[in-house]
Amino acid sequence: MRILVVNVNTTESMTEAIGEAARAAAAPGTEIVPLTPDFGAESVEGNYESYLAAVAVMERVRRYAEPYDAVIQAGYGEHGREGLQELLAVPVVDITEAAASTAMFLGHAYSVVTTLDRTVPLIADRLKLAGLTDRLASIRASGLGVLDLERDPSVAIEAIAEQSERAVSDDHAEVICLGCGGMAGLRSRVIERTGAPVVDGVAAAVGIAESLVRQGLSTSKLRTYAEPRAKAFRHWPPRF
Structure with a gap:
């Protein structure tokens, strides 16, 4: 089984970290291909x-030329999953939805701890669109930018652990979802601080993608995610 794990930003070091997290979660025999x-x-x-x-x-x-069995979009609260599902027959799993759906198997209410406050509405919208907000306790921002997770890990750990503690104590969350693809390495520290199950979206998405492939399931092409109609595109793809 081969799974493409696509970073949404162009920072190669973050793609590598996401790829490592995906490989750690994958079953033997699953090949993880990180893409930037x-x-x-x-x-x-x-x-x-x-x-x-x-x-x-x-x-x-x-543009990926080799065969593959599933795609993971490794961006939290990002657009585009529906477009991928139109283009592809294989399963497409978004880490935002994967984390939240997994969390609901583990506790009554979950919270998402993410990066900047400005990303909170985007995550809320994606969860609402996916029908995953009924048991959402809160979405909390750590105040860190995405790249801060790599620049100063100690500060990142403290900020995310603190907001996770508040989600448990103030918002009554029973499960924490790490709201960024680059947060996978922080999971154990948050567990220590909160005592709550902590879901990393990349790991959750790998497990879901593997399960869908093993069951022989694929994206429905009957209506919503039917292939794009054949037509002319002007100046596409763009030349950079």
Whole structure:
């Protein structure tokens, strides 16, 4: 089984970290292929960057020449999953939805701890669209930018652990979802601080993707995610 794990930003070191987290979660025999978009922002932290990333991710997957069995979009609260599902017959799993759906098997209410406050509405919208908000206790921002997770891990751990503690004590969350693809390495520390189950979206997405492939399931092409109609595109793909 081969699974493509696509970072939404263009920071190669983050792609490598996401790939490592995916491999750690994968079953024996599953090949993880991390991909970085060819264009876009070094970190995705707003609507403009997210829409641009959606196009970049779709184009990067479309150009991948080897066979594969599933795709994971490794961006939290980002746009584009629906477009990938139109383009592809294989399962497409978004880490935002994977983390939240997994959390609901583990406790009554879950909270998401993410990066900047401006990303909170984007995550809320994605969860609402996916029908996953009924048991959402809160979405808390750590105040860190995406790239801060790599620049100063000790500060990142403290900020995320503190907000996770508040989610448990103040919002009555029973499960914590790490709200960024680059947070996988922080899981054990948050567990120590909160005593709560902590879900990493990349790991959760790998497990779901593997399960879908093993069951022989694929994306429905009957209506919503039918293949795009054949038509002419002007000046596409763009030349950079």
